Ligand code: URP
């Protein structure tokens with residue numbers, strides 16, 4: 074199949090210009106003015122933006138967590154992602170403590186192969202590090218195309234590793250060209266605050282927020298940066314939410330250290346006042362929790378200062394019935410919310426349309442930087458000759474309203490119900506095939522491919 078996209082404004086992480094883009098098979102073959110190819114399909118993109126398919130490097134699909142499973146699987150989750158202009162996601166494989174990484178990989182392959190509609194990769198979450206796991210880490214980097222290893226400094230007893238394991242893991246990962254990513258919050262401190270609140274009968278969702286104060290994230294982020302500095306390992310902090318954590322990494326940069334930072338769209342747009350709505354606040358129970366307006370300002374500044382490189386979602390949806398597992402105890406509410414579908418539109422509307430970020434910055438943080446950091450660039454994350462034809466055609470003027478009635482995520486609420494946005498994903502192309510057109514998904518389960526990733530380093534950006 075060949076597609077000729079005519080007269081759109083092509084946006085990359087560094088350029089903005091009007092051109093035609095021609096794709097053949099799975100790749101971009103030509104970019105230029107007045108291209109004269111005979112294509113199977115011609116799309117008039119006059120007055121539209123043409124940018125690389127979004128990459129969301131932080132999603133949890135069909136994940137066992139807190140006694141239940143996240144409600145989007147690979148089919149529904151990657152379909153919803155495509156509707157929102159995200160052509161590739163990176164999910165997290167969770168090692169079961171006491172078991173091997175390879176067994177966990179098999180479990181996640183069963184969830185994804187034949188089901189994914191959009192492209193995907195996995196981070197490998199190491200929850201139990203020892204000498205045998207160290208050998209598997211090397212095999213994952215060298216043979217499986219999985220070069221990023223997730224760690225948790227919280228969720229003790231299920232996912233957390235201690236600082237000794239962390240440092241040993243970093244040494245192995247550094248030696249073999251991988252990257253350590255982290256959920257950076259002080260698990261022991263949070264557990265003690267949860268226990269105190271529960272013992273005092275403070276059981277509503279508000280106490281989820283009050284049990285994870287800013288210092289728990291700032292302290293762990295700084296500690297993680299110190300361990301990276303000691304081991305010389307490249308690192309990436311997922312879902313950073315607050316000024317204190319950002320300042321901890323700003324300080325690390327004074328010793329010329331680079332620590333990649335991701336924040337998520339909800340931390341830029343939503344705040345902790347949502348926890349004052351009684352049990353409805355459970356819709357936004359996630360870890361770390363939503364923060365304050367001053368944190369949103371700090372995060373937007375961090376993006377423009379280049380301290381924050383990536384915007385993800387931490388998409389981890391649960392139905393309202395699942396959220397009710399914690400109706401009498403905030404600590405039993407499954408953590409997470411639905412977000413995979415609206416990251417690109419919300420970031421455009423609130424970021425570009427409201428004048429907070431440039432169009433090139435938009436592409437950089439929604440696609441290009443993730444491709445670079447996670448070893449997929451320039452196959453993914455840009456509009457260039459030879460890159461995968463993962464392309465979004467976007468109407469920057471069209472307005473619409475987000476609602477659970479119209480979204481495609483398998484979740485019976487939206488965290489943004491009724492919110493008006495400017496700019497609409499119109500057409501999405503995945504590896505040269507039309508994925509989304511006229512508000513319909515044209516691809517079937519099984520179209521999505523696992524994308525093997527290469528080694529990475531601190532200097533990719
Ligand atoms: O609340 C969250 N974030 N749920 C998913 C697991 C994690 O910590 O990322």
Ligand code: ZN
Nearest residue numbers: 256312360361
């Ligand atoms: Zn996390």
Ligand code: ZN
Nearest residue numbers: 131133387389
């Ligand atoms: Zn997560």
